[in-house]
Amino acid sequence: MLTDKLCQVAAEAYGTPVYLFDLDRLQQQVELIRQQLPQARLCFAVKANPFLLPVLSRWLDRFELCSPGEWSITQQLKLPQDKLVISGVYKSEADLTAIFDQPGDCLPEISLESGEQLALLNQLARRRQRKVSVLLRLSSGNQFGLDEADLRDILARRQACPYLRITGLQFYSGTQKHSRKIIAEVARLEQLCRSLEHDYDLPPLALEYGPGLAVRYFSDSSRSADTAEPAAPDDLDKSDLVQLQVLREALTQAGCRRQLTLEMGRFLAAACGSYLTQIVDLKTTRADHYCIVDGGIHHLAYYGQMLGMKLPPVRLIKAVPGAADARPPAPADWTVCGALCTVNDVLLRCLRLTRPARGDWLCFDRCGAYSVTEGLSLFLSRNLPAVASYSTANGWQCLRPATAIWPLNQPQAPV
Ligand SMILES: Cc1ncc(COP(=O)(O)O)c(C=O)c1O
Structure with a gap:
């Protein structure tokens, strides 16, 4: 499994969301x-x-x-x-x-x-x-x-x-x-x-x-x-x-x-893949804690995962050790939502996080099969994530830069 440190290096080099293959x-x-x-x-x-x-x-x-x-x-x-x-x-x-x-x-x-x-x-x-x-x-x-x-x-x-x-x-x-x-x-x-x-x-x-x-x-x-x-x-x-x-x-x-x-x-x-997405907002609405990330369900496909009801392997990677934006300061259960404009964009429910901060990352592991190919890529014209691979012998290699989708959704005929 890619270490937190390696994921952090990749996030800084390729931006997020990003697929990482070990x-x-x-x-x-x-x-x-x-x-x-x-x-x-x-x-x-x-x-x-x-x-x-x-x-x-x-x-x-x-x-x-x-x-x-x-x-x-x-x-x-x-x-x-x-x-x-x-x-x-x-x-x-x-x-x-x-x-x-x-x-x-x-x-x-x-x-x-x-x-x-x-x-x-x-x-x-x-x-x-x-x-x-x-x-x-x-x-x-x-x-x-x-x-x-x-x-x-x-x-x-x-x-x-x-x-x-x-x-x-x-x-x-x-x-x-x-x-x-x-x-x-x-x-x-x-x-x-x-x-x-x-x-x-x-x-x-x-x-x-x-x-x-x-x-x-x-x-x-x-x-x-x-x-x-x-x-x-x-x-x-x-x-x-x-x-x-x-x-x-x-x-x-x-x-x-x-x-x-x-x-x-x-x-x-499956086991070689991780998907890294950055926490961009944290809020508590009617007593529910929401963690908003820059990725979403259009990039992640876990077989049997419906509306975030099950818990795949996921870890919080701190950008700045000890930093915390969020209340409550104690561990709390968070609903993790992506950036899509739909209430269905729930990656996880009840994820216990301790003092998350904007700028931290969530790393979803075991997504090396089908996530990169089954996503709803065209929905909402958001960019396709970058893809990078890592090996001890060759370090990080970019396999695809983040790619704009909006030109594909743009009508070609003049108005
Ligand atoms: C013909 C064929 N072989 C192999 C596979 C791979 O299946 P799995 O990912 O379950 O190993 C598929 C997947 O759809 C397939 O259609």
């Missing part, structure tokens, strides 16, 4: 997963946090992309095509054409989610006489992927698509999953792969699986007014090892020896 912590997480699941290839779901790609491209095996924008980011960063897997319920002809027409020998692997996608890809590959590897995405009961019957139908007719090389299955059924669900899924996927190999005389199928491992964000699930202390990030980390052990055991029990790729976003990225 690359040493990220590396630790990658190493933990590698140690527990050495047989698996690791794939990062880029949607969780594209800013981590410069380092993750060196540490991981694969990158799952779900939009043309994500693909463009990987092209700018010169990620090798054969490290990419393209998912997505909608892949347009123009987007797939751009991928096919990229110079170089390799193509990314592409997941097929419908008969329509199969026909389009087959046509593009045949026209160029280029073979492309595909994964058949198995649906988990929503708009993504194919059901088993359609998947079997494609396998039965695969000779008609000689430019498509079916390498395996892709499956992702959601995030923050319970171990019980993961155990059942692993057993079912292994069984299905075996049955398909048998029925269609296939070589061993690869399995690209998003286990949706859970990240703990909150000290308890049913927060009451007297639990105003946030949990320490180290305590929240404790479930990580257990989940990896459960997954390893599930794979062993299922007898899974095929090529396995684990697609992960949250579990890889």
Whole structure:
């Protein structure tokens, strides 16, 4: 976790609000997963946090992309095509054409989610006489992927698509999953792969699986007014090892020896991120204490956090030791609100703070996954926060300066 001192240096260098990513912590997480699941290839779901790609491209095996924008980011960063897997319920002809027409020998692997996608890809590959590897995405009961019957139908007719090389299955059924669900899924996927190999005389199928491992964000699930202390990030980390052990055991029990790729976003990225926002006002209105910060709910996304009812890991960093603007001087419970013009902009309720002052910072930890990508960025035309990373080897590096949003919300036509 970034120390208070490091956060203070970053706030002064980049301004607030700001996203801070601790690359040493990220590396630790990658190493933990590698140690527990050495047989698996690791794939990062880029949607969780594209800013981590410069380092993750060196540490991981694969990158799952779900939009043309994500693909463009990987092209700018010169990620090798054969490290990419393209998912997505909608892949347009123009987007797939751009991928096919990229110079170089390799193509990314592409997941097929419908008969329509199969026909389009087959046509593009045949026209160029280029073979492309595909994964058949198995649906988990929503708009993504194919059901088993359609998947079997494609396998039965695969000779008609000689430019498509079916390498395996892709499956992702959601995030923050319970171990019980993961155990059942692993057993079912292994069984299905075996049955398909048998029925269609296939070589061993690869399995690209998003286990949706859970990240703990909150000290308890049913927060009451007297639990105003946030949990320490180290305590929240404790479930990580257990989940990896459960997954390893599930794979062993299922007898899974095929090529396995684990697609992960949250579990890889959450723990390395912090969001720093400055206290800009403190007031007591009708006996309630309000702490106003320069960020807000448009920048922070904790899974399951509704209207500030739960307490993620957060700490007060003093700008001037001992300084206090606020009454009451004793510890009190504060409602932390952002700068947006809506009563919904409540980051936390009942946060116990001792003598906060304007100019101090609140640092929200464990927000390295999805906060930077899921925010309501355009609402109220406020700036996008800067993004910076830290590692012991390279110190602070700016990955994006604070960026004005208002030009995007400005009408282009003359009045
Ligand atoms: C296909 C796919 N794989 C992997 C992930 C990553 O999920 P998580 O962040 O729960 O690890 C997602 C997230 O939406 C996804 O859509």
